[in-house]
Amino acid sequence: MSKDTILITGASTGIGAVYADRFAKRGHNLILVARDFERLEVLANRLWAETGVNVEIEVADLTNKPDLARIETRLLTDPKIGVLVNNAGMGAFGEIIGADPENLETVIALNVTAATRLAAAAANAFAARGGGSIINLSSVLALAPERTNPVYGGSKAFLLNFSQALHQQVSDKGVHVQVVLPGATRTEIWARAGKNVNALDPAMVMDVHDLVDAALAAFDAGELVTIPSLPDAGDWNAFEAARLKLAPNLSRRFPASRYRMKEVAA
Numbered sequence: 001m002s003k004d005t006i007l008i009t010g011a012s013t014g015i016g017a018v019y020a021d022r023f024a025k026r027g028h029n030l031i032l033v034a035r036d037f038e039r040l041e042v043l044a045n046r047l048w049a050e051t052g053v054n055v056e057i058e059v060a061d062l063t064n065k066p067d068l069a070r071i072e073t074r075l076l077t078d079p080k081i082g083v084l085v086n087n088a089g090m091g092a093f094g095e096i097i098g099a100d101p102e103n104l105e106t107v108i109a110l111n112v113t114a115a116t117r118l119a120a121a122a123a124n125a126f127a128a129r130g131g132g133s134i135i136n137l138s139s140v141l142a143l144a145p146e147r148t149n150p151v152y153g154g155s156k157a158f159l160l161n162f163s164q165a166l167h168q169q170v171s172d173k174g175v176h177v178q179v180v181l182p183g184a185t186r187t188e189i190w191a192r193a194g195k196n197v198n199a200l201d202p203a204m205v206m207d208v209h210d211l212v213d214a215a216l217a218a219f220d221a222g223e224l225v226t227i228p229s230l231p232d233a234g235d236w237n238a239f240e241a242a243r244l245k246l247a248p249n250l251s252r253r254f255p256a257s258r259y260r261m262k263e264v265a266a
């Protein structure tokens, strides 16, 4: 039986290109999505020469509705696709005051809207077939909103929340969801958003190959939330336990006593 085809967005460089390399070396055919045809072609030729897998290129700007719809349709209609690596994303740094609103909207269009529509298409297709996997690239900044641009951090927090809820709805239909939260990783995303990654403490910056290999080890283990840098998985479990402890009290008939108006003395 032939292995699943892997559709990877943002595959022309960085994290997506390393996912392409690793899945090709596992013998999977690939569909690589990004805007830069030349880079995709160089990668596709190398992977085909090294591994013999079939590599297709889909040039698409995922902030462009017709392009996004084309990739969505491919996910919905191509029964060979068994894994979506929902990776294309862009950074945004700095203050929201003075930020270009058009740029903020583009970040949301790529990091939130495109990622959501592609994950939803994959979830529908995979659930109908009773199997498949969706890997969403979030960020540790989902957990550290104080450290980042509000729109970038918000977009990555959305993907974490979205992935946890998606898992809840599709895991019993044979669909595996993984959300990966990289810390700072040495890729072009920094320069593209006007930041020098070399200005960061090198002890905080992961090599992109190490990042993807760790994320794939966790994928193989069936993990839902993967934080490749975190030394003690118990810290995440404790964080989740604290969140879940809130659950019974998050929706009640009466406001908490600290919010009740004080009675005015006559």
Ligand SMILES: NC(=O)c1ccc[n+]([C@@H]2O[C@H](COP(=O)([O-])OP(=O)(O)OC[C@H]3O[C@@H](n4cnc5c(N)ncnc54)[C@H](OP(=O)(O)O)[C@@H]3O)[C@@H](O)[C@H]2O)c1
Pocket: 009, 010, 011, 012, 013, 014, 015, 016, 033, 034, 035, 036, 037, 039, 060, 061, 062, 063, 087, 088, 089, 090, 091, 110, 137, 138, 139, 140, 181, 182, 183, 184, 185, 186, 187, 188, 189, 190, 192
């Ligand atoms: N690197 C980090 O420190 C870091 C940390 C946490 C999370 N992440 C997340 O990991 C994911 C990958 O990041 P990366 O570091 O590998 O970034 P990167 O090196 O900048 O690569 C981004 C990829 O997305 C593609 N892309 C960008 N805009 C696109 C668009 N409008 N339509 C289609 N494709 C587009 C780019 O290709 P084209 O230019 O050819 O379109 C490229 O292949 C992102 O979601 C990012 O938020 C990264």
